[in-house]
Structure formats: C-alpha cells, structure tokens
Amino acid sequence: MNEILLNNQVIVYLLSESILFGLLFIAFVITVGILVGWDFGSYSEQQFRLERRAYLVMTILLFVFTVKFLLLAYFVFAIDSLSLLVPGAMCAAGVISANDYGMLLLFLKLVILFFLLLWMALNRYDLNAKNYPLFRIKSWLFIAIFLVIAIETGIDFAYFGHIDTLEPVNCCSTLYGQLEGANPLPFGLNTMTLLILFYLLYVVVMGAALSSQRILFVAAALLFVFIAYYSVVYFFGTYIYELPTHNCPFCMLQKEYYYVGYLVWGTLFTGTYLGLISSVMEMGLKVEQGRERSVALILLSIFVLLCTAYVAVYYLRNGVFL
C-alpha cells in the first residue's frame, strides 16, 4: 500500500472528508426529494414534513461547511507534514506538485470555499426572512456544490494515492523560477510596480466598498487577490522568511514562521470572498450587506497591515530592505 495513505494526517484528513461526503450525500438525497414536492404556500402535512426536513438539511450543511473550512487548513497542514516523506520536498509546495492532481485539488478547494461562503450567506438571509424566499436557489446551489465536492473527494484520493515517495520533486527553491532567472511576475511587472498596484488596488477596493460602487468593487477585489498572491510570494514573503530568494506560499504555514501563513492567506481569501459575496447579494437580491462588507474590509485591512508590518519591522531592525 502507498506509504502516504498510511500517514496519520492523511488518514485523518481522508476519513474526515469521507464522513463529510457521506453527510452531504444524505443531504443531497433529501434535498432532491424536497425540491420535487416543495410548495411553501401549502399547509398540507406533506409540506410541513418537507419544511422539517429542509431545516434538518440546513443544519447538516451548516455543520459540514464549517468543518470544510477547518479541513482546508488541515489539508495544507497535512501536505506540509508529508514533506518529510517526499524526496526533494521541503514544504507543502513540493508535495502539492508531486503529481498532476495537487494544484488542481488546491484550486478546486479555493473555488469550493467561495461557494460555501456564498451558500452560507444565502442561507443566513433565507432564515432571517419569514417564508424561505431563497430556498430553491440555495438548494440548487447546494446540488452544484455537492457535485463539485464529489469530484474534489475523488481527486483527494487520487492525489494522495498517487504521491510517489521514491520520485524526487521540485520544491519552492526551484518551482517559482527565481533560480532560472525568468521573471515570475504576471504581465512582465517588476517588484516596484507590483507593490504600487498592490497598495493602489487596496485603496480602490476600500474606496469602492465605502462608496457602494459594487461593480468596481468586484473588479478591483478580483484583481487585488491576484496581485496580492504574487506580492506575498515574491515580496512580502521574503520578509517573513527574511531571505530574498525564498519565494514560497507554503513555508509561512510552518511552525518556524509561527503559522503566520494561515493568517495571511486566511484574511486575504476570506476577506475577498466575503466582499465579493456581499456585493453579489446586494446587486442580485437588493439586500443590504453592511455587516458582511465591513467584516471583509477589516479582514483585507488586517492582511495589508500584516504584510506591511513584516517589511517595516525588518527595516526598523536592520536599517535596510531585502
């Protein structure tokens, strides 16, 4: 048997994912049944039964989706711990690129994270209304999420099942092109323009949110998350590692860096997703999402402050930039 599948973290992770998938499968079957017979205007016994089941399904989903957030962090932790088993890997960056499924899986998880937050936002709005106005929309969204999670669960097993512990992998020192001399930044940007864009987009995101320019906010937030990723990996990350050649999005998740990566990536993605969802809800459903937007802006501000603080602290300590 593949040595990776016997790793404690991988067993815990795959078992948890399987249990959650089992719960989601039950919720999926019940949801399809509910959607077929749903008629909120009816006061029949059948409709009351469906409403009780719908409540059960919402409770299951809220639980599963909350655990999925935690499992995403655990997934990163698990692959990071596998770097001891995979030759050439020094952190999760090497392990994630051990086969073709890794990056696809990570991307899928980030996409799913967005839709889980969207479902939770819809569910919250739906439960605060008197007549479940979004029940059908959120049920169809759940069905779509379930299908993607089914694929994700399959890829989970394929990924961990196909990590070869004898085959050396490239890790962060070579993976991102620094040693080859190629410019790894998008659009041929240099570091200075990348940083100008980073802070400029942050200001635009804040300004658009505070002035309720929702379309501008969505566009700026999407661009911001893209630029922020490169800014962290190729600039701010080097201050976290205090090493100008260390361009890795994963090492900062390790104990040596006080697990700060979870805070960095968590605030960036959760903040951006929450902001996007609040804008979509405001545009699509015409419901005020002031609290969600405020939380998004606070998270993004924490992210920017945290990144900036690493640079500032380094400069104050050493009197030079990297």
Added chain:
Amino acid sequence: MIDDVMIIIENLNKHFRSGDALSKVLKDINLEIRAGECIVLKGVSGSGKTTLLSIMAGLDRPSSGKVLVEGESISKLPDLHISHFRAQKIGMIFQHFNLFDHLTAAENVMIPLIPAGLSMDEVNQKVQKSLKLANISHKTQSTAGRLSGGEKQRVAIARALVSDPAIILCDEPTANLDRDNSLKFIDILGQLHDMGKTIVVATHDPLFDSLPFVSRIIPMEDGSLVSTVPNDTLAES
C-alpha cells in the same frame, strides 16, 4: 369588546409518531377567537388542550393546517420570527408556574424583557407595574422557591403580562391552587379581560364554568372540538 378576529385556526391537525404507531392528538380543528374575547377550552387530560395552546403560542408546530394571529400565519414562522412573535404577542401561564426557584420574583418577571434591549430603568418600571397588576408587589425580592403556590402563580401572571401581550394563554392555571387562590386567580383574569386582553384558558376546573367574562366554553374530546357553547347558554342550563 372589539369584534376584530385575533386568532384563526384552520384545519389544524397534530400527529405524533412513535415507531409505527401514529397518535392523532388534534383532529381538524377550526376556530376563530375575537380580540378581547375570553374562551375556555374544557376537556379531560389527553383531550389535546395543551397541544392546541402550544401551537397557538408558537411553541409547537402543527402537522398540517394554519394558525393566523392578527392575520399573519404563525404556523410556519422560522425560529427567529416565532420567538419575536411570542415575545411581543403572547403571555403564557402554566400549571406548574415554570419559575426559576433561585431567582427573586422580580428577576423571574424581567426574564421576557431581556431580549428587548430596554434600559434597566424601563425594565424595572415594567416589572413593578406588572407585579402590582398581579397583586404580588409585596414579594418582589422574595426568591420564587420560598413562595406559596398562589404567590408563585401570581408571579407567573406578572411574567406573562410584563411585555404587555395582546394574548394570554393559560394552561391548567388553577390545577395546583386551592380554592381561595383559584378564585384570586380568576379575579385577576377578569381584570385582564377588562383591559382588553384576548384570553384562552385550557382547564377542566369547574370554577370556570359560569364566569361572567368568559364568552365561550369549548369542550374538547379526543383531539376535536366537540361544539362551541356560548357561556350565557351554559349558565342558563
């Protein structure tokens, strides 16, 4: 008395399932209660009075059918809204009083006001007013566990009144009281009726049979309303 309809119950059924056995507790109940009316649901234990009262209060949901209060259906309200509905519209008085024995009378009475977010001054004013209405203001600082049955019931009345609800639901309110205390309770109920409250009492106590302020006595049997008896007819008979 105001002629507006306060509560409408349409085709209400309540079933409980235990394994394969289906127990039908309420069967096709239809009822209209006008604002300011006081009605008595009479019936032996197990006739469905308490279940009907619980559904009217939004504490339980029907298996099928509709309950409208002031024109709004409450039988499907989500938890958050049903809690608001209860806090604003319903005052409940229970057979076993349901007080916290370690809290004082005043503290028990102020509990329904906690979610309202009022200032402490407003809360104290309402609590004192309510305790006075229920004729128990002399026991404000006594812990509930040290009160007699009659006093506990009056604290329960004060608690039911503190948020000034339009509807008072009483479930066997005199079952644990002696005759004197029962008569005192009925006296307070008469005052509440005079204040325009809509009152529904579920009881099998004969003391409620010929009260002047009771407009209808509705016998219940095996989960069904047998027939509605106007109180004057009952008194004549």
